[in-house]
Amino acid sequence: MERFVLTDAQWARMEPHCLGKPTDAGRSGRDNRLFVGAVLWVVRTGSPWRDLPAFFGNWNTVFKRYRDWVKADVFIRLFEACSDDPDMEYAMVDATIVKVHRHGQGAKGGPQSQAIGRSKGGMTTKILALTDALGNLVRFALLPGHRFDTAGVAPLIDGLQFDAFIADKAFDSNDIVAELNERGAKIVISQHPRRTKPLPFDAEMYKWRHLIENFFCKLKEFKRIAMRADKTDQSFSANIYRKRSSDPTLRPVIARG
Numbered sequence: 001m002e003r004f005v006l007t008d009a010q011w012a013r014m015e016p017h018c019l020g021k022p023t024d025a026g027r028s029g030r031d032n033r034l035f036v037g038a039v040l041w042v043v044r045t046g047s048p049w050r051d052l053p054a055f056f057g058n059w060n061t062v063f064k065r066y067r068d069w070v071k072a073d074v075f076i077r078l079f080e081a082c083s084d085d086p087d088m089e090y091a092m093v094d095a096t097i098v099k100v101h102r103h104g105q106g107a108k109g110g111p112q113s114q115a116i117g118r119s120k121g122g123m124t125t126k127i128l129a130l131t132d133a134l135g136n137l138v139r140f141a142l143l144p145g146h147r148f149d150t151a152g153v154a155p156l157i158d159g160l161q162f163d164a165f166i167a168d169k170a171f172d173s174n175d176i177v178a179e180l181n182e183r184g185a186k187i188v189i190s191q192h193p194r195r196t197k198p199l200p201f202d203a204e205m206y207k208w209r210h211l212i213e214n215f216f217c218k219l220k221e222f223k224r225i226a227m228r229a230d231k232t233d234q235s236f237s238a239n240i241y242r243k244r245s246s247d248p249t250l251r252p253v254i255a256r257g
Contacts, residue, residue, distance in 0.1 A: 046223030086132035090164035117144025135211025
């Protein structure tokens with residue numbers, strides 16, 4: 001398989017969910033597989049749309065088609081089509097910061113209308129992710145870079161069943177602990193030194209948290225995700241969906257926060 005090219009197995013799962021199929025009403029899309037490859041190329045290299053190789057077609061046509069798919073939530077459907085049932089023996093939560101390129105600023109309503117905030121690293125976006133026991137993505141939320149990690153946990157775990165919850169000390173919150181106790185889930189959270197009544201802690205299970213760190217490493221191999229260049233949360237989220245859909249080592253569901 002050439003770099004940036006989808007396998008036949010991946011495409012077989014995606015094709016029924018694309019816009020512009022001959023069976024759809026309206027115009028038929030021109031080579032959906034090539035178009036998806038063009039989006040993958042941009043997301044991986046981090047290049048501006050104007051630098052899209054001519055092999056993929058006119059850059060402006062491809063970009064407009066990309067925006068149509070984003071607005072129609074097509075990338076969410078592709079994301080779900082390439083996802084299998086997660087292994088919820090336990091869930092892991094963590095967050096990573098991505099710097100917002102100046103091209104990613106200037107959306108209508110300003111940064112406050114998007115998941116963009118000023119932190120120590122400047123203008124940043126936080127990707128809060130929940131993975132299954134194998135380190136495969138289950139849900140993610142976007143937060144402004146200055147928000148506390150705990151702010152997006154509630155929607156990530158809403159409606160999910162899991163036996164244990166693994167997280168670092170950034171998630172050592174009484175509210176989260178109370179929610180997990182109510183669920184009957186085992187709590188494996190590295191605790192803050194200021195906690196007056198330490199909780200039971202399974203150090204061996206906590207070692208599995210490296211799997212979610214591995215997930216973030218794979219995610220940031222795609223440069224358009226490692227540094228946000230998209231003005232809207234909707235487009236930036238689509239890049240994460242697209243990355244997952246093309247990578248057989250990652251597997252998801254989602255929540256926007």
